[in-house]
Amino acid sequence: MGKKILLEHINVPGIETYEVFRKMGGYASVEKALKTKTPLEVVEEVKKSGLRGRGGAGFPTGLKWSFIDKKSGNPRQLVCNADESEPGTFKDRYLMEKLPHLLVEGMIVSSFALEAHLSYIYIRGEYMWVFRILEKAIKEAYAAGWLGKNIQGSGYDLDLHVTCGAGAYICGEETALIESLEGKRGNPRIKPPFPAVVGLYGNPTVVNNVETIMDIPWIVNNGGEEFAKFGIGKSTGTKLISASGNIKKPGVYEIELSIPVEEFVMSDEYCGGMQTDRPLKACVPGGSSVPILPANLLFKTAKGETRLMTYESMSDGGFATGSMIGSGGFIVYDDRACIVRNTWNFARFYHHESCGQCSPCREGTGWMEKVLWRIEHGFGNIEDIDLLWDIQRKIEGNTICPLGDAAAWPVAAAIRHFRDEFEFHIRYPEKVKDRKHFEKEPWEQVKHLVKKEDAVLV
């Protein structure tokens, strides 16, 4: 069994209640931090731990905390990003449902480290029941003296609120989240200034993912160096992976950031191998925004090395032959899956979720969706593949926030690795009219129809 940091006590009955959580050692990190450490010492521990943000970008958390502006003298703020909306990612929900008090505990210690006295958890509107769970946990924490004035006699004050979004993916982008929290339309802000300088209500602000915050108590309790002993190199600690798709055991798994991808997919401890005897076709390893990987690049890198579940190994080979660990939404496809349909589905999502501020994303996401719809439904032209490539190229890097990139990357990767499948859709429209065409005629049986030499690889 792999070692656990977050899910150690997950199977203890009643762990979601205050009493049981406290009995299992909950809130110990608050006592330790508030009574024996200075805020700066906590930040130092987090730096030592090498913890990287679990929201997707993987930015070192300690470093992020040390950027927060102190010169202005404005009150500092911590916001927990619980807007989890990336298709394929559902780990934060699991964590908050099961361990609401660990999030509260993490928020207290992290707010203390940042010297914040008013902190927020921003949760997506569709997680209404989780919102209630958190509200209850916060109430219990107030009652037990972990929140409010003079926490446990330490002289430190903190108020914590949980706020509900209206259900927009874009409100997970940190500056859009801040706008939304302020009660405005959730449009990402133009950076600079960064939230660390001008954030919530103009105050210096740190936004962190749920999982990131939940890692903090363990780091304070056991020390940053202990945390860094998990994982390999700059990928320290454990990470929750939301596994879904054609595997035997979909679910949320805590893995050490060092295990081979093959072990994660095939071992009984995790995904349990493929759902049926069908062969693995492709995998989206880090949520819908990251490039899709074909089977031959999933377990081994292009260099022939074993691919590991680490930030570095997953992105080995760049976008040409690698991907990203992202938010840990691990989607596995067997040969029944249609990559064109899947890409269209993702494109539809980004089209629907674009905030519409900047022209390349507003217009480009819709355009890609329409072209992909055409190809998927047998109305495509052979030029459409190059057109798609050109559209995604003109979105990527030219937008205000990374949603534009997130919309472009999956399309680019699908064309890069599965161009012949797009050609198949265009050249044999009658074969793809039925959306289950690959169940009846798997790719292996039809791929001879689009000769490889015809395909111009980009």
Add this chain to the structure above:
Amino acid sequence: MPIVTIDGVSVEVEAGTTILNAARKIGGDLVPPAMCYYSKLKGSGGKCRTCLVEITKGSGANPTPMPKLQASCSTPVADGMEVKNMTSPKVQDMRKGVVEFLLINHPLDCPICDQAGECDLQNLGFDYGVAKTRYQEERRTFDKINIGDKIQLHMTRCILCYRCTYVADQLTDKRVHGIMNRGDAAEISTYIQNAVENEMSGNMIDVCPVGALTDKTFRFKSRVWFLKPFDAHRECTKCCGKTTVWMFGNEIYRVTVRKDVYHEVETLEDGKPAYICNDCRFEKKNVNDWTIEGPRKFEKFSVINQGNYTRKMERVEIDTDPRILYGRQEDKKAISMNGTNFNKPEKALSDGKDTDGQF
């Protein structure tokens, strides 16, 4: 003060100046086009992405180039920074992309649009657009709505630059005008079709880069290039009273703010933008209402400036763009129908290919 080099031309500007404003200080062709930035509206810019530039040297202290193109309207300069605009093939390529994005859902109804001839999108399309579209799908359309009795919103033409919302925010009180919905379904609207009934609301029309917000007192009255612009003023208690009146013969067809070469409202001596009130704009259409100062010299580079007064007037020289002349010839052919072979009805009458070129 930082010195920045844009397309090989150096300029010294105040710290905090954006690249776009530094370029405007130099002037000429190297100024990036701006569709959403409006120097007189706080918070504007960063959205349309037409002003993207390549930063080949971050600063003197840190020469690393920036990997992504940056929006010049919202990126401040640094000392020793080197920027490429017209000299960067990447910028030109991506700008073409942005223009294409702006046009895929645009109705291209210039022949019936009041803004034609002074439209920023038309100009941009002329400079960076391609004649053929790669977009096959249906274009997005909206119903026209009236924002008060003097302003019409034709959302189908809107490029969502947000300028009008900043006008609503910054020039008028009791704001009821904003953006609803998101993505390509986003639209400018008033709260449940509320009327914008504020004295300064008409300035929305002037900041709108396209024909999405038009003056209902001028709609379909004339093409703008047939009108002669004159600077005029009157005593006004609500605004500065300094305007441009657009005349045909002795009649005032419309009144607008005075606009500079970037199509932005001019600034007054006191540094404030010369926005005008709805009274001056919509109600004062009589020549006796105004003291005419003289012909307006120059606005922006567009069709409205075909007969501008800044050029020497000694010799008359028709320097109409050859592309316009070509278009005229084609139009003439189509309109006259001379030489059309009516005995071949399967041929489209507007297709001039069958004619022998005589009119």
